[in-house]
Amino acid sequence: MATQLIQRALPNLDFPVLSYINSLFTTSSAESDPDDDPVSSFIRPLLESESANPISQDEIDRICTECANLWQQLGGGKGKEAAGREPAKLEVALDMKRQEMKSKRQAVTQVVDIASVVKARESQVNMKALEKAEAKLKAKLEKRNARSLYEGSKLMQAQQSKKSYEELFLEVNPLQAVGSGKGKSKDIHIEGIDLNFGSNRILSGATLTLPYGRRAGLIGRNGIGKSTLLRAMALREVAIPQHISILYVQQEVVGDDTPALESVLQADVHRSHLMAEEKELNEQITQHEKEAEELAAAASGASEEEREKQHAELRKLERKKDDAMARIGEVQKLLIEIDADSGPSRAAELLAGLGFSKADQDMPTKAFSGGWRMRLSLARALFCKPDLLLLDEPSNNLDLNALAWLEDYLQTWPSTLLVVSHDRSFLNAVATDIIHQHNERLDYYKGNFAQFYATKSERAKQQRREYESQLQYRQHLQAFIDRWRYNANRAAQAQSKIKILEKLPELTPPEEDDVVTFKFPETDKISPPLLQLTDVEFGYTKDKMLLKGVNMDVGLDSRIGLIGANGAGKSTLIKLLIGELQPVRGQQSRNGRLRIAYFAQHHIDSLDLNVNSVAYLQRLFPGLTEQQYRSHLGAFGITGMTSLQLIGTLSGGQKSRVAFAVLSMSKPHILLLDEPTNHLDIEGLDALMDALNVWNGGVLVISHDSTFIHTVCKELWVCADGTAQKFYGDVDEYKKIIVSGNKTMRPTQV
Structure with missing residues (x-):
């Protein structure tokens, strides 16, 4: 309707301008601004600036009034038929005055030479209206960005709110899961793993396989996502079965007044909870027995009615005692399964192996430096004996003395171990399998690092030979086709070769390892001593x-x-x-x-x-x-x-x-x-x-x-x-x- 009014008044108006006016009256409700007024900001200046065919002021007022009424009827740009459509935008600024016609009037649909129009005359666009529109758009964007920033800050706050060790341990390994793995396989085999870190893809359709009792070394380039994978496994973001207990050594122990030995004992949250429950149940049983003795003594001189009440109370106490006895039997069975009695001796042995003397084991954790607190974290993890132990570069905070002990200790580790390490000697001593993370996938190799390196090198040579053989075969076929394709006597053979070539699978070259080089600048000679x-x-x-x-x-x-x-x-x-x-x-x-x-x-x-x-x-x-x-x-x-x-x-x-x-x-x-x-x-x-x-x-x-x-x-x-x-x-x-x-x-x- 609005475009028809404008077109009758200005029959030579350029088609892009008509399209733009039409879009103003059909803007989607999601993008329209109720304060926008296209009549006063665009249409009236357009009509008043027309010099080729001047329009009377009364006609201008009439057209603007009808357009304003139409704008109000449409709800300020929220036309139903326009929902979801974007307003058209002029790609080039147009001169609002009409170019002088040297010949007959051109049709409205004729293509306009925008460049010649702009070049011929200066722009007559209402700059104040344009500034106002851009200011509104800028305010919209700033408001939208502020909303996005607020949402992002809430996410950051949630990320930064860290849980305590005990809360995280029980969240990943619920107390109800203790003993639930009896008779169940503890092998891990998960297919189709997709893992991202922010916008970076870490794994795409990968398969994670960890047979129970194997010790796997996870290797790969810096920044490839090895630690991200370990954290995802530790938090069960990778779907590891619930009956498999997990522990991940990542952060150093927080320094406080807790003795080092006690800190290791507290690391096994299941043991601590079960022992605390055992103590509480024993106290309840003792209290029930004491109350029962008091009731029995009071019943001897009481009336028959009072004795009946006391006997009822005795029966309640007996039931409570029986329930407590049954539960304490379950708790003690679980404590036996996790070998709770040998806890102090095992903890002391672990600390001694990692370099803590008897006197050091009684010192508070706050008395140790960061490197030694990391050793304490390692001792805590080894003490817990999880079904799946995840270690992220454990050798970084160990000297040769402790590292030699750890290599010897892990060689007899009874459950599954997944360790990220770049120490070849450590991997050779500990690993039974190597997992190579690269190109968003996981490749598996039997043996330690030395065997992995030999196997990988041989596999790369074999892939290179196969690639070169296939490439040579394709080149031979192509050469035959190129030579005899247009020969009448050999055309049939050439067509046969073409079909063979088309059926061959796509040939991709073997992956080449990126070569990394460090370079230190040559130094000038100076006389000793230095x-x-x-x-x-x-x-x-x-x-x-x-x-x-x-x-x-x-x-x-x-x-x-x-x-x-x-x-x-x-x-x-x-x-x-x-x-x-x-x-x-x-x-x-x-x-x-x-x-x-x-x-x-x-x-x-x-x-x-x-x-x-x-x-x-x-x-x-x-x-x-x-x-x-x-x-x-x-x-x-x-x-x-x-x-x-x-x-x-x-x-x-x-x-x-x-x-x-x-x-x-x-x-x-x-x-x-x-x-x-x-x-x-x-x-x-x-x-x-x-x-x-x-x-x-x-x-x-x-x-x-x-x-x-x-x-x-x-x-x-x-x-x-x-x-x-x-x-x-x-x-x-x-x-x-x-x-x-x-x-x-x-x-x-x-």
Whole structure:
């Protein structure tokens, strides 16, 4: 109706303008604004601006009045027939004045040359009306965004509200499930698993298979989603049967006044609840017996009516006592099944194996450092003996001493174990199966890591041979077809070959592993000595020296591996070398031109988690282009959009790569690395080892990774018994000494 009125008044009006006017009166109710008035903001200025065929003011008022009435009848743009339709939008701004006609009038439906119209005259659009419309649209969008932000903040608050260990334990492993698994299979086989982390797809149609009693190592690239899979399993987001108990070691124990031994005992929530219930039932039975004796004594001198009442009360007490006796029998049976009586001795054995002495076991958990609280978390998990134990890089917080014990202990683990680790030596000692997570799927290999690597390499070679054979066969068919297709004598044979070629399955090349390379810049030569400690003694308190008689020289050709128990002084020795700590006695010397790069054990704490990797490098080392920063990060495996993600969203291994990229930007002469292998995946470890082996600077490294030490280090130093001395042997010999019990382990107190 409105378009007909306008078209009668302006017969030469462009078709896009008519379409736009029509859309104003048929806008969906979801998008219309009750304050919008297309008559005053668009139609009246359009009629008044027409100069080719001027319209009288009375005619303009009449058309505008009819259009306004129509607008009101439609409810302010909420036409029924328009529900769900989007208003048309002009792609190019139009001149509201009509172009002078050089010939006869053109039909309304004729195509208009928009470019010539715009070029010929200046725009006469009502800018105030346009500004008003855009302001309304902006307000709408801001209101919508504010609503989305509010919803998002509620989700974040829900995510951040963490449950206590006991609540989470009982939610995942209900008390009613204790003993429910008798006679049921504890094998895990789940098909069609789809798993996402935010917008990232982790698994797509994957199959999870874990036979009961097997020890599987889960490996894969940093950021592929291994920890995400473990968390999903721990929370039963992956449909693991309810009768299978699960425990996931992720966070360190919260420090409080609870003794270490008691903290381990409390970890088995089922044991604690059942023992508390047993105690309560025993108290109830004792109370019922006492009340029964009092009633029996009072009944001897009572009247017959009173005796009847007392006998009724006695019968009630007997029933309550019988119920309590029956329940206590069930509870004691469950306690026997979970081996509750041996709890204290098992807990003490676990703590001793992880380096806690008898005195340490009685100390409160708040007296231990973060690394030792993680050991306590590991002891708690091992104590619970779940049907499925999930460990996420347990070797990261263990020294060689505790790691050797853990390898030996897990070899006799009776139930199912799934462990994420990049320590090849650990996987070789513990794993009976390897699960390779990649390309949104899980691939399975029998044997430890060494067997996996051999099998995977052989499988890749076989796939490559098959691919090349199939490709050669296809090329042979295609060559025959191309040669004889149009030959009358061979045309039938060519057609036969075409049919064979069309029936062959689609040929896809075998997957190629991404090659990761680290690169440290060549360092300039400087004359020795570079770093020296001579007869150094150091202690955090004057009455207790941690290190005595240390003599060490680090040069450009040094490849030193520093090993020993946690708390023996390894990190302290590095801090003495860089000058962060001053010796109590002895001499500490350093070349004035020397540049040192120090990779701290808790390097993540030094990163700014609220910026991306490129911005972080720009802040520390300004003056380069963004492409140069991204190229440098790419040399350490931080490629593509990963370099633009917030550092806080990266995996532990990716954060380590960022830290190495920062170290290399300083162009050091000597690298001091404290546990550099933590969190790095196997490809990253290979790249780091290769880079260090070809680098011309000096390296001193603290590590518990036997493969890394054996590959990089030319000499070993052991921190033990209050000193640091050169060890004439390899890391395997040192581990044998540990396992045989010739070395003791003591934790560091805070």
